[in-house]
Amino acid sequence: METEIKTKILLGITGGIAAYKSCDLVRELKKSGFEVQIIMTESARRFVSSLTFEVLSGNPVCLNLWEEGVTKNSPVSHIQQARNADLILIAPASANFLAKIANGIADDLLSTVCLARNVELIVAPSMNIHMWENAATKRNIKTLQEDEVTIFLPTYGDQACGEIGLGRMMEPKDIVDTIIKHRKADKLILDNHNVLITAGPTYEPIDPVRGLMNSSTGTLGFKIAECARSFGANVDLVAGPVAHECSKKINRINVRSAREMHTETLKICKAKNISIFFCVAAIADWKPKIFSVEKLKKGVSNLNNIEWVENTDTLAAVAALPSSSKPYTVGFSAETDNPSNCLVEINKKRINKNADVIVANKVPDSFGNKEIEVFFVYSSGKHLIFKGSKDHVSKQILIEAVEQLNLET
Ligand SMILES: Cc1cc2nc3c(=O)[nH]c(=O)nc-3n(C[C@H](O)[C@H](O)[C@H](O)COP(=O)(O)O)c2cc1C
Structure with missing residues (x-):
């Protein structure tokens, strides 16, 4: 499936076990014609190396607010990055990261870019079922929905921790297909249908x-x-x-x-x-x-x-x-x-x-x-x-x- 115009996606990868699936996600996005720029949180790098994503995306991976590479491009590079993207996708989005953006916390590059954005933000949460069902996570999801953040809800199935339930990140192919559908939606025409x-x-x-x-x-x-x-x-x-x-x-x-x-x-x-x-x-x-033509009367009729x-x-x-x-x-x-x-x-x-x-x-x-x-x-x-x-x-x-x-x- 080819997108008509090259859409620039800023992909944020946070520290969840599903970070490995983001490798596939980058490939699917590129296959569908998206330009992919990646920011990883420090925890995300514990799961997959930034080098892997650099190779897959064909772009340098941005890692922190203060690193030389970032500040060299522009004195306020986080603002620049937010402006350059057509949309920001966080996949996987950890429970911690959801909590941060729901509360406007900007204590690393990715959360700062999210706060400085003026484009659509999509998050694809991924976590253990108990983390997903925790009252704090539910509150954060509700806040994000009220803030018009698009949530690609996790699906049901086997989890890395051995449990079964809601919390699996939406599959990479489904994420890409849904983004394409969303972008087509504004142009959806059902004339003659x-x-x-x-x-x-x-x-x-x-x-x-x-x-x-x-x-x-x-x-x-x-x-x-x-x-x-x-x-x-x-x-x-x-x-x-x-x-x-x-x-x-x-x-x-x-x-x-x-x-x-x-x-x-x-x-x-x-x-x-x-x-x-x-x-x-x-x-x-x-x-x-049988429809009773007469009103059923108490004491005379038996509803049973x-x-x-x-x-x-x-x-x-x-x-x-x-x-x-x-x-x-x-x-x-x-x-x-x-x-x-x-x-x-x-x-x-x-x-x-x-x-x-x-x-x-x-x-x-x-x-x-x-x-x-x-x-x-x-x-x-x-x-x-x-x-x-x-x-x-x-x-x-x-x-x-x-x-x-x-x-x-
Ligand atoms: C092995 C391991 C797996 C983890 N998997 C998840 C996960 O799937 N989802 C999640 O929300 N947190 C998970 N965590 C916890 C996060 O990595 C932790 O909350 C971290 O602070 C998230 O940082 P970040 O949001 O800045 O990326 C995991 C931690 C470990 C050690």
């Missing part, structure tokens, strides 16, 4: 005044719809009962029950050539077998006697359409357990429904919350994590789906 989204809860009536509903607010689905529209797509939004307004340029179809949502969704898929289907709605799995039947699975039905009308299908899965603990089960769900990708998130945490964390689970078994405001995450979801669609066509 039809995008279909379901959003919100459904309501399964039991009697004229009662029904089964869930706490989905529909925010994420509406945001994906607005985002797709802003990129030029023709958007159909099948919305359950929610109070959200949406742009007049979006074709909104209001529905109430899972059955109505299913019917409208399939109708649109058959009538239009849909490129991507985002099944974001929290569609009820069950409905009462209500018989429930499963609703037809809309995601699976769209994914089962003939290839001529089957869109790229993105299913959403609400998990009460942390998705990182059930990636295998989520992938099984994806296979059963024949969806191209499942985006899992933890409920009820995400309902009504401005922030969300989602796990993309792909057919390859690979997963990526996006976290932040629903505005930010909905854009990431759209970009990721478009990227996957392009890869497959």
